Amino acid sequence: MSWEIVYKATEYIAEEIGVALKKSAFSPNIRERMDFSVAVVDSEGRIIAQAEHIPVHLGSFYIGVKNLIKYLSEENIDLARGDVVITNDPYIAGTHLNDVMALSPVYYENRLVAYITTKAHYVDVGGPAPASLNPHSKTLYDEGLIIPPVKLVKRGELDKEILGIILSNFKTQDYALGDINAQIAAQRIGEVRVRELFNKYHSVLEAWDKAIEHGRRLVELEYEKWPQGVYEAEDYLDWRDEIYRIRVKLEISGNIILVDFEGTSRQVEEPVNAVLGVTFAATSFSIRCMLNKEVPTNHGFYSTIIVKAPLGTLVNPLKPAPVGAGNLETSNRIVDVVFLALSKALPGRVPAAASGTMMNLMIGGVYNNRYWSYYETIGGGTGARPFKNGVSGVHVNMTNTLNTPIEIAEREFPILFTAYRIREGSGGRGRFRGGDGIVRSMKVLAPATLSIIASRFKTRPWGLEGGEPGLPARVYVKRVKGYIEEICSQTIDLKPGDEVVVETPGGGGYGALK
Numbered sequence: 001m002s003w004e005i006v007y008k009a010t011e012y013i014a015e016e017i018g019v020a021l022k023k024s025a026f027s028p029n030i031r032e033r034m035d036f037s038v039a040v041v042d043s044e045g046r047i048i049a050q051a052e053h054i055p056v057h058l059g060s061f062y063i064g065v066k067n068l069i070k071y072l073s074e075e076n077i078d079l080a081r082g083d084v085v086i087t088n089d090p091y092i093a094g095t096h097l098n099d100v101m102a103l104s105p106v107y108y109e110n111r112l113v114a115y116i117t118t119k120a121h122y123v124d125v126g127g128p129a130p131a132s133l134n135p136h137s138k139t140l141y142d143e144g145l146i147i148p149p150v151k152l153v154k155r156g157e158l159d160k161e162i163l164g165i166i167l168s169n170f171k172t173q174d175y176a177l178g179d180i181n182a183q184i185a186a187q188r189i190g191e192v193r194v195r196e197l198f199n200k201y202h203s204v205l206e207a208w209d210k211a212i213e214h215g216r217r218l219v220e221l222e223y224e225k226w227p228q229g230v231y232e233a234e235d236y237l238d239w240r241d242e243i244y245r246i247r248v249k250l251e252i253s254g255n256i257i258l259v260d261f262e263g264t265s266r267q268v269e270e271p272v273n274a275v276l277g278v279t280f281a282a283t284s285f286s287i288r289c290m291l292n293k294e295v296p297t298n299h300g301f302y303s304t305i306i307v308k309a310p311l312g313t314l315v316n317p318l319k320p321a322p323v324g325a326g327n328l329e330t331s332n333r334i335v336d337v338v339f340l341a342l343s344k345a346l347p348g349r350v351p352a353a354a355s356g357t358m359m360n361l362m363i364g365g366v367y368n369n370r371y372w373s374y375y376e377t378i379g380g381g382t383g384a385r386p387f388k389n390g391v392s393g394v395h396v397n398m399t400n401t402l403n404t405p406i407e408i409a410e411r412e413f414p415i416l417f418t419a420y421r422i423r424e425g426s427g428g429r430g431r432f433r434g435g436d437g438i439v440r441s442m443k444v445l446a447p448a449t450l451s452i453i454a455s456r457f458k459t460r461p462w463g464l465e466g467g468e469p470g471l472p473a474r475v476y477v478k479r480v481k482g483y484i485e486e487i488c489s490q491t492i493d494l495k496p497g498d499e500v501v502v503e504t505p506g507g508g509g510y511g512a513l514k
Helices: 003-024 055-074 160-169 173-200 204-223 276-289 326-345 406-412
Strands: 036-042 047-050 084-087 099-108 111-121 150-154 229-239 242-253 256-260 305-308 360-367 370-377 415-423 437-444 448-453 474-478 484-487 491-494 499-503
Touching: 003 036, 003 047, 003 111, 003 173, 003 204, 036 055, 036 173, 047 055, 047 204, 055 084, 055 099, 055 111, 055 276, 084 173, 099 173, 111 173, 150 160, 150 173, 160 173, 229 326, 242 326, 276 305, 276 326, 360 499, 370 406, 406 415, 415 499
Parallel strands: 256 305
Antiparallel strands: 036 047, 036 111, 084 099, 084 150, 099 111, 229 242, 242 256, 360 370, 360 448, 415 437, 437 499, 448 491, 474 484, 474 499
């Protein structure tokens, strides 16, 4: 029996878990946008297989699963068959509070053989801001409810007291309850499928070991083709009136890549700090994109990357620094700066900078005596490639979600869309043009609160080899009273009839114009 059969079956299990979660979720953010991720993990916490979902989630599992298993061990918390532990603590799970991480053990013949882990972005986890993404937060406590690792399900029974505490702090309780049940059900599917795998094959653990070894060796062979040396770059994250530096020194040496963020700005009392899980996810994503060969994205690949992120900096903050936007915006700038360093090592292979922002839009309020919360990220343009134009109007880099269909959003929330089109001419010029961004606008039909979390308002997506940068972001509100209000990452109140207009950046161009 080939180990590849077992490994491919494990990958399929991860995909099936994701399908189950999507189809049973209640919120549009998970059901429609597919803002979730899944992995199958061995008993040591090594990533065996993961579904192709959200890059910022997937890379963070490498850090988050180890953190969670370590926490459970230190607290003497044993997991029995049928248990499901959840947490959203970013300093453990590795992203931000909205991402609720679940972990459940898989036992076969009374032996712990694996874990199933999922991570799903809940549209609201409490706190003062709509969708719990607070552009004005100064500490983690300003961003929502922090759930420490806790057994929500004990031996197959849902703990209703813990569930009640969680739901009483989430502003959209009906969505949260539906999504929690969907996540638990998805965990169960994974546990059943892994046990079936062990029933069918008698050398699953050996096959997983070989899959990890194979993945690592494939990556090492690719690294051997890369020029050995040290490559440095820096880029900047604009946040309202501030500009923060992200600096990287990337060392390619044999079969390991060391990525050092020494020189990056210190952590701040703003939500743009990125926990280590996010930093690792963004770094590994960038390196993964440059591999010519298709390689399994498991522990074998992840173990070839060493990230050194000084404690107390923007890319590895100390708790309780706020981190809501670090997962969203700083992650993208980490991708940009790692790509820029790689462009010096691998000229002619790295694209120009993409839009560089998830452009997070959050609107919420009370309508018909019920709290509602709407969240989405809006795509942009990819950077031009060395031999081809960029792509327009897509989610790029650290997000891989779909958009929210207008019909769904208008049915669920008191909003009316007024435009959804390509922002023509926003991509940077060059021998190959950057992809164009998006214009998406909507009117609110009831009093509401709007929050924006975004970047690239002041800095622009850079071009390469003489290509020009893409246009920066722009967000403004057409007030019903007849004037226009320019906004950035902030929270404002809206009145019925106010129209929010979002214009996302285009990607940078590649090559000088002739």
